[in-house]
Amino acid sequence: MATERIMMAHGSGGSMTKALIDEVFLPAFGQDASTQGDDSFTAVLESAPAHLVLSTDTFVVTPRFFPGGDIGRLAVCGTVNDVATSGACVLYLSCGFVIEEGLPLDDLRAVVCSMAAAAREAGVAIVTGDTKVVERGGCDGLYINTTGVGVIERGTALSGRDCRPGDKVLLSGTLGDHGVAVMACREGLGLVTTVESDVAPLNGLVSAVLREAPHVRCFRDPTRGGLASTLNELAVQSAVAIEVEEALIPVKDQVRGCCDLLGLDVLQVANEGKMVCIVPEDEAGAALAAMRTSRYGENAAIIGEVLERPAAAMPPVTVRTELGTRRIMDMPVGEQLPRIC
């Protein structure tokens, strides 16, 4: 690792996060790094008769309350969506709180109510929890870990290694809403934008797509690091190239404006209520229709396709711009938006 101290960039969901997981955690815990992806590591637990899926995430977003959601809704939806990407039916969540001394109890109540509402909406049960309190200055108000358990009732877990040339790339809606809503709130841009976070549970959308398009290759939720991280990870895992059409990617005008103002690349901005789905061409239409009739999927679009990878040295993910040129969609290296989830 290039540096011997933790930097904010290690938490970015970009390549430094991946390096940290690959070099520090996976070797220690005996996982095979090459089978992993995304900004965390998730495993399928083989336990007869069904496969269990377990996924964990800690939420440190600041501010705790932002347009469209709060840390509680985020903590439930984030883990529900992580488990759902495997194709599992999400059943149970645990929650672990680290609370700073002095936190107004009404804040905690509001967050917990929000978690309960999100869990009801997702149809999952929060079944175990723990609280720790640290002194003032010991944490920034409130951190929440959620761990989700799901069951795969048919077949095996979906894998990011199964993308094939010719497959279509689907995106369930507009990009960048969560990151921009949180950043605008933090930077005091409330007057120039009314963008709300897209934070939402997508297990229903995933199930609907799987019913109509049973040969879906994989799902991924483009959170930290955005669409750019997600597509780069999939391309590497499957040893393919991916090309998307800029004109087909749904982005709200306000979000585009804020990204320009803040100097952000919308393709690298975090989403918390969007799914990327890779589907064989002959099921792409059915998958798209299923997304569009699901809650949170009305703006779904086919945004690109999987290609042969011409050479390992070539950048695996490209964007065809509205001018007809091609540009590389890089994986973000470090921190673009700290504490976004």
Added chain:
Amino acid sequence: MATERIMMAHGSGGSMTKALIDEVFLPAFGQDASTQGDDSFTAVLESAPAHLVLSTDTFVVTPRFFPGGDIGRLAVCGTVNDVATSGACVLYLSCGFVIEEGLPLDDLRAVVCSMAAAAREAGVAIVTGDTKVVERGGCDGLYINTTGVGVIERGTALSGRDCRPGDKVLLSGTLGDHGVAVMACREGLGLVTTVESDVAPLNGLVSAVLREAPHVRCFRDPTRGGLASTLNELAVQSAVAIEVEEALIPVKDQVRGCCDLLGLDVLQVANEGKMVCIVPEDEAGAALAAMRTSRYGENAAIIGEVLERPAAAMPPVTVRTELGTRRIMDMPVGEQLPRIC
């Protein structure tokens, strides 16, 4: 709740923690508070054919490295022991890290290695993880959440509601080692004591006891709030009284000395490698023998018994002192040792 702001005492494992869980978390998540105990809430997940057990805990101990262990070993053992108390076979752990910017990477490596070693010793697999980094001052170095999944292969989960008058109270070893080791380290008492934390995985000890004493009522690990919290919770859950003999409780001389020096009641000090076990009288000898031949159980003792509860207004847990008098063993109200786990 008496106060409307979070206080350190809300994290103590005493009655204020219980109030926080009962009043804030359980109502929101639809759990029945009366069926719960301990300083966190744990649930048995009914999932055919075996019962799943899920338990979560976040570790914020300071300092990160202390005599006898570190936050990594603690994070693995703490959750392994929580799941084991239900009688489940512990299979999988998740881990969620919150890391402060600037943490020396060697510290993180040492902690992760320690987690891996503890998991190997316990025979559990760490299968999923996540890392978040917060800016300097955003957390105190390193917090680790672990969530454990276990399976109950025979019968149902053990419950704290099944203690009966006549049952014996077993303790697997000396009290107070963890709390005193951490406090001595923090207070710079390294010169006057060489006490080490007892942090250890006890799933092997629990299995050994269950093999020899199949009618065990329940296990509890007396962590935050110590033996006093554990016995008070069990007495309330089972509507019984419990009396222990002070002379039978194993405590190291150094630990007793440090408790006197620091003004601590050893019965309220946290342990991280001890089990309390309630056993019907006719299996108590077999259970004790099984503990004593297990690793980490060589100093096990029968320390008391379960009695009829004379009246609800009477204090449920009492200690018979070496002078022959009786005193009340109260549940700690607030914070005795903050950040002990």
